[in-house]
Each structure stands twice: as structure tokens, then as C-alpha cells.
Amino acid sequence: xxxxxxxxxxxxxxxxxxxxxxxxxxxxxxxxxxxxxxxxxxxxxxxxxxxxxxxxxxxxxxxxxxxxxxxxxxxxxxxxxxxxxxxxxxxxxxxxxxxxxxxxxxxxxxxxxxxxxxxxxxxxxxxxxxxxxxxxxxxxxxxxxxxxxxxxxxxxxxxxxxxxxxx
Numbered sequence: 765x766x767x768x769x770x771x772x773x774x775x776x777x778x779x780x781x782x783x784x785x786x787x788x789x790x791x792x793x794x795x796x797x798x799x800x801x802x803x804x805x806x807x808x809x810x811x812x813x814x815x816x817x818x819x820x821x822x823x824x825x826x827x828x829x830x831x832x833x834x835x836x837x838x839x840x841x842x843x844x845x846x847x848x849x850x851x852x853x854x855x856x857x858x859x860x861x862x863x864x865x866x867x868x869x870x871x872x873x874x875x876x877x878x879x880x881x882x883x884x885x886x887x888x889x890x891x892x893x894x895x896x897x898x899x900x901x902x903x904x905x906x907x908x909x910x911x912x913x914x915x916x917x918x919x920x921x922x923x924x925x926x927x928x929x930x931x
Contacts, residue, residue, distance in 0.1 A: 768927055770797050771813040775804040775820040775830030780888035780909075781852040784916055785819055788850075791920035792817075797927065804834035815846040815927055820870075821887065822853025827869040835873045842877045846930065848923055849874060849882040855910055859886040880926070883919055886910025 770792050774785035785801050792799035800813070810816055816838075820831025835842065849870055858864060864884035866874060874882055888909040 768797050768814045768931070769812060770799045770815045770817065770923075770927070771807065771810055772799055772801045772817045773804045773807045773819070773831070773834055774801070775828030775832070775834065776852075777821050777823065777828070778888075780911060781819055781821040781828070783888070784850065784852050784885055784911060785817075787913055787916045788817055788819075788920045788923075791917045792924055795921060795924035797924060804828070804830040807834050807838065810838045810841045810845070813845065815848075815923075816842060817848045817850065817923065819850040819852060822851050822867060822884075825867050827851060827867055827873075832869060832873065835877060839876060846927065847877050847879045849877075849879050850919070851882070851884045852911070853884065853887040855887050857886065857910060859884050859910065860912060860915070885916060886912060 772785045772789045772792070774781045776782040782803070789799040789801035804818065804820070818831055818835060820828030849866070851866065851870060854864065865871070866882045866884070870882055873879065888911055
């Protein structure tokens with residue numbers, strides 16, 4: 765499996781999704797893949813990658829515009845390589861309790877790109893999250909960090925396994 769290049773791109777507003785992408789990248793590298801983690805805005809050409817993992821934050825039921833635009837910019841090339849999508853967003857334990865189906869924009873991208881699968885991870889809204897709304901929510905007992913590193917690593921190992929089987 766060594767030598768396979770995997771792009772892990774993310775659209776993150778306040779850094780929680782970037783943290784998930786970094787964990788995925790670390791795990792893929794541990795599994796022997798050449799994983800590169802980049803902000804979705806910085807991805808103009810995916811042709812040098814054998815596979816792509818693209819993630820975006822969720823806000824008010826909408827997937828990150830940065831992730832969506834990355835998918836649209838690279839659509840013709842993404843259709844011809846393995847693609848996995850992820851979302852980050854619920855600031856509660858719902859992503860741990862049950863599978864959360866992709867929001868409509870993600871379902872549309874899955875169809876358009878022929879993505880293998882999608883997973884939703886918990887998000888993070890803490891006192892260090894920028895913005896008045898975030899701070900107000902945290903002050904009123906809402907939010908927390910609901911990212912589960914073990915679940916993220918398990919999914920990344922799953923991607924590594926699928927790529928190994930395809931090789």
C-alpha cells in the first residue's frame with residue numbers, strides 16, 4: 765500500500781473540522797499511506813492523488829461552502845478516484861448514538877462524485893471558539909467538544925483497508 769497518495773481536504777470555520785482532518789491524516793500515515801492534509805480552499809488540482817477524503821463543517825444544516833466549492837472545482841477528477849466525505853457539526857452526542865445521514869448538499873456531492881461513503885462526526889463549540897454567538901451558547905451551558913478521536917481513527921483505518929484491498 766505504500767506510495768498511495770491520499771488528500772485529506774477540509775472546510776473548517778473555527779478549526780474543529782481541521783482537527784478531524786489532521787487526525788485522519790495522521791492515522792492514514794500510520795497505516796503507510798502518503799497523506800497530505802490541506803484546507804479545501806488550497807486545493808485546485810487533485811490529479812496527483814490516488815484517493816481523496818473531503819470534509820466540511822455543518823452550520824444550520826448546511827455543509828461548508830469551502831468543501832462544496834472544492835468538490836465542484838475538482839469534480840471531473842474526483843469522479844475517477846476513490847472519494848470519502850465527512851461532516852463535522854453536531855455539538856451534542858447524537859453522532860455517537862446513531863448514524864446521521866448526510867445533509868442534502870452532501871448527498872448531492874456524494875451522487876455527483878460517486879463517493880464511497882459519508883460519516884458525520886461530532887463537532888466542537890467551546891469557550892475558545894471565536895464569535896459572540898459561540899461564547900453566548902457556551903455561557904448558557906450549550907456546546908462542548910464532541911469529536912471522538914477513536915471513532916475518527918477507526919474510520920481512517922477503514923479507508924486504509926479499502927485502499928489496500930483495491931491495490
